Amino acid sequence: MNAWIIHLIEQGGYAGIFLLMVLENVLPPIPSELIMGLGGIAVARGSMTFWPLLLVGTLGSTLGNYVWFLIGDRFGYLRLRPIVGRWGRWLTMDWSAVERATAFFQRHGQWVVFAxxxxxxxxxxxxLPAGLAHMSHARFLAFTFAGAAVWNTLLIHGGRLVARYLSAFEDAIGYGIVGLTGVVVLWYLWRVATWRPRD
Structure with missing residues (x-):
């Protein structure tokens, strides 16, 4: 099972990693920990190399986050609120969550985009609140790219470490990956089913 899952990642190649990382930041529930972790295993197996994997994963993460930034920057509060009201269930967020995130952003400053x-x-x-605050596009992209690069580096190295134990725990790791994916999907479906707007 483990080899089959890793094979899917390898078959998609760097373009597949890029697309998954864009989607991970635009649509729930695809965890980057799983995507880049499996990429790290592929690096350990020799079917991918570290720097191209890090670059495409970080570019994908940056682009996915930039989508939300542009939504906030272009739509603004007045036009965004009815959109969140209509599609909030599927995004598992309501307007009060947007307001809390915006207050957090304003309270702690632009560096939180990196942190x-x-x-x-x-x-x-x-x-989203970074866009609503009309943060500089260049600064947002730089902070996002830098933070994502550090995070993805850790995930790739984590995957490489896991790869050392694949032969001894191959079945357990394979089932663990499937189990983690299932838990994330079920959590998202539960959030959608029980979602109630607070505002």
Whole structure:
């Protein structure tokens, strides 16, 4: 099972990694930990190399976050609120969550765009208030790229470390990957099913 999962990542190649990382930051529930971790295993197996993997993964993450930034920057508060009201269930966010994220951004400053790249729950959410605050595009992209590069480096190295134990724990790791993916999908479906707007 483990070899089959890794084979899917390898078959997609760098373009597949790029696309998955864009989607991971635009649509839930695809975890970057899984994508780049498996990429790290592919590096250890010799079917991918570190620097191209890091580059495409970081570019994909940056582009995905830039989508949310542009939505906030171009739409603004007045036009964005009815969109969140209509599609909030599928995004598992309501307007009060946007307001809380915006207040957090304003309270802590623009550096949080870099710092929150290491937060599984907030790294994408912070892009929207950064756009709403009309942060400099160049600065947003630089902070996002730098933070994502550090995070992806850690994930790739984590995958390379896991690869050392593949032969001894191949079945356990394979089932663990499937289990983690299933948990993330079920969590997202549960959020959608139980979602209630607070505002």
């Amino acid at each position: 929150l790249r290491f937060s599984p729950l907030l790294r994408t959410m912070i892009s």
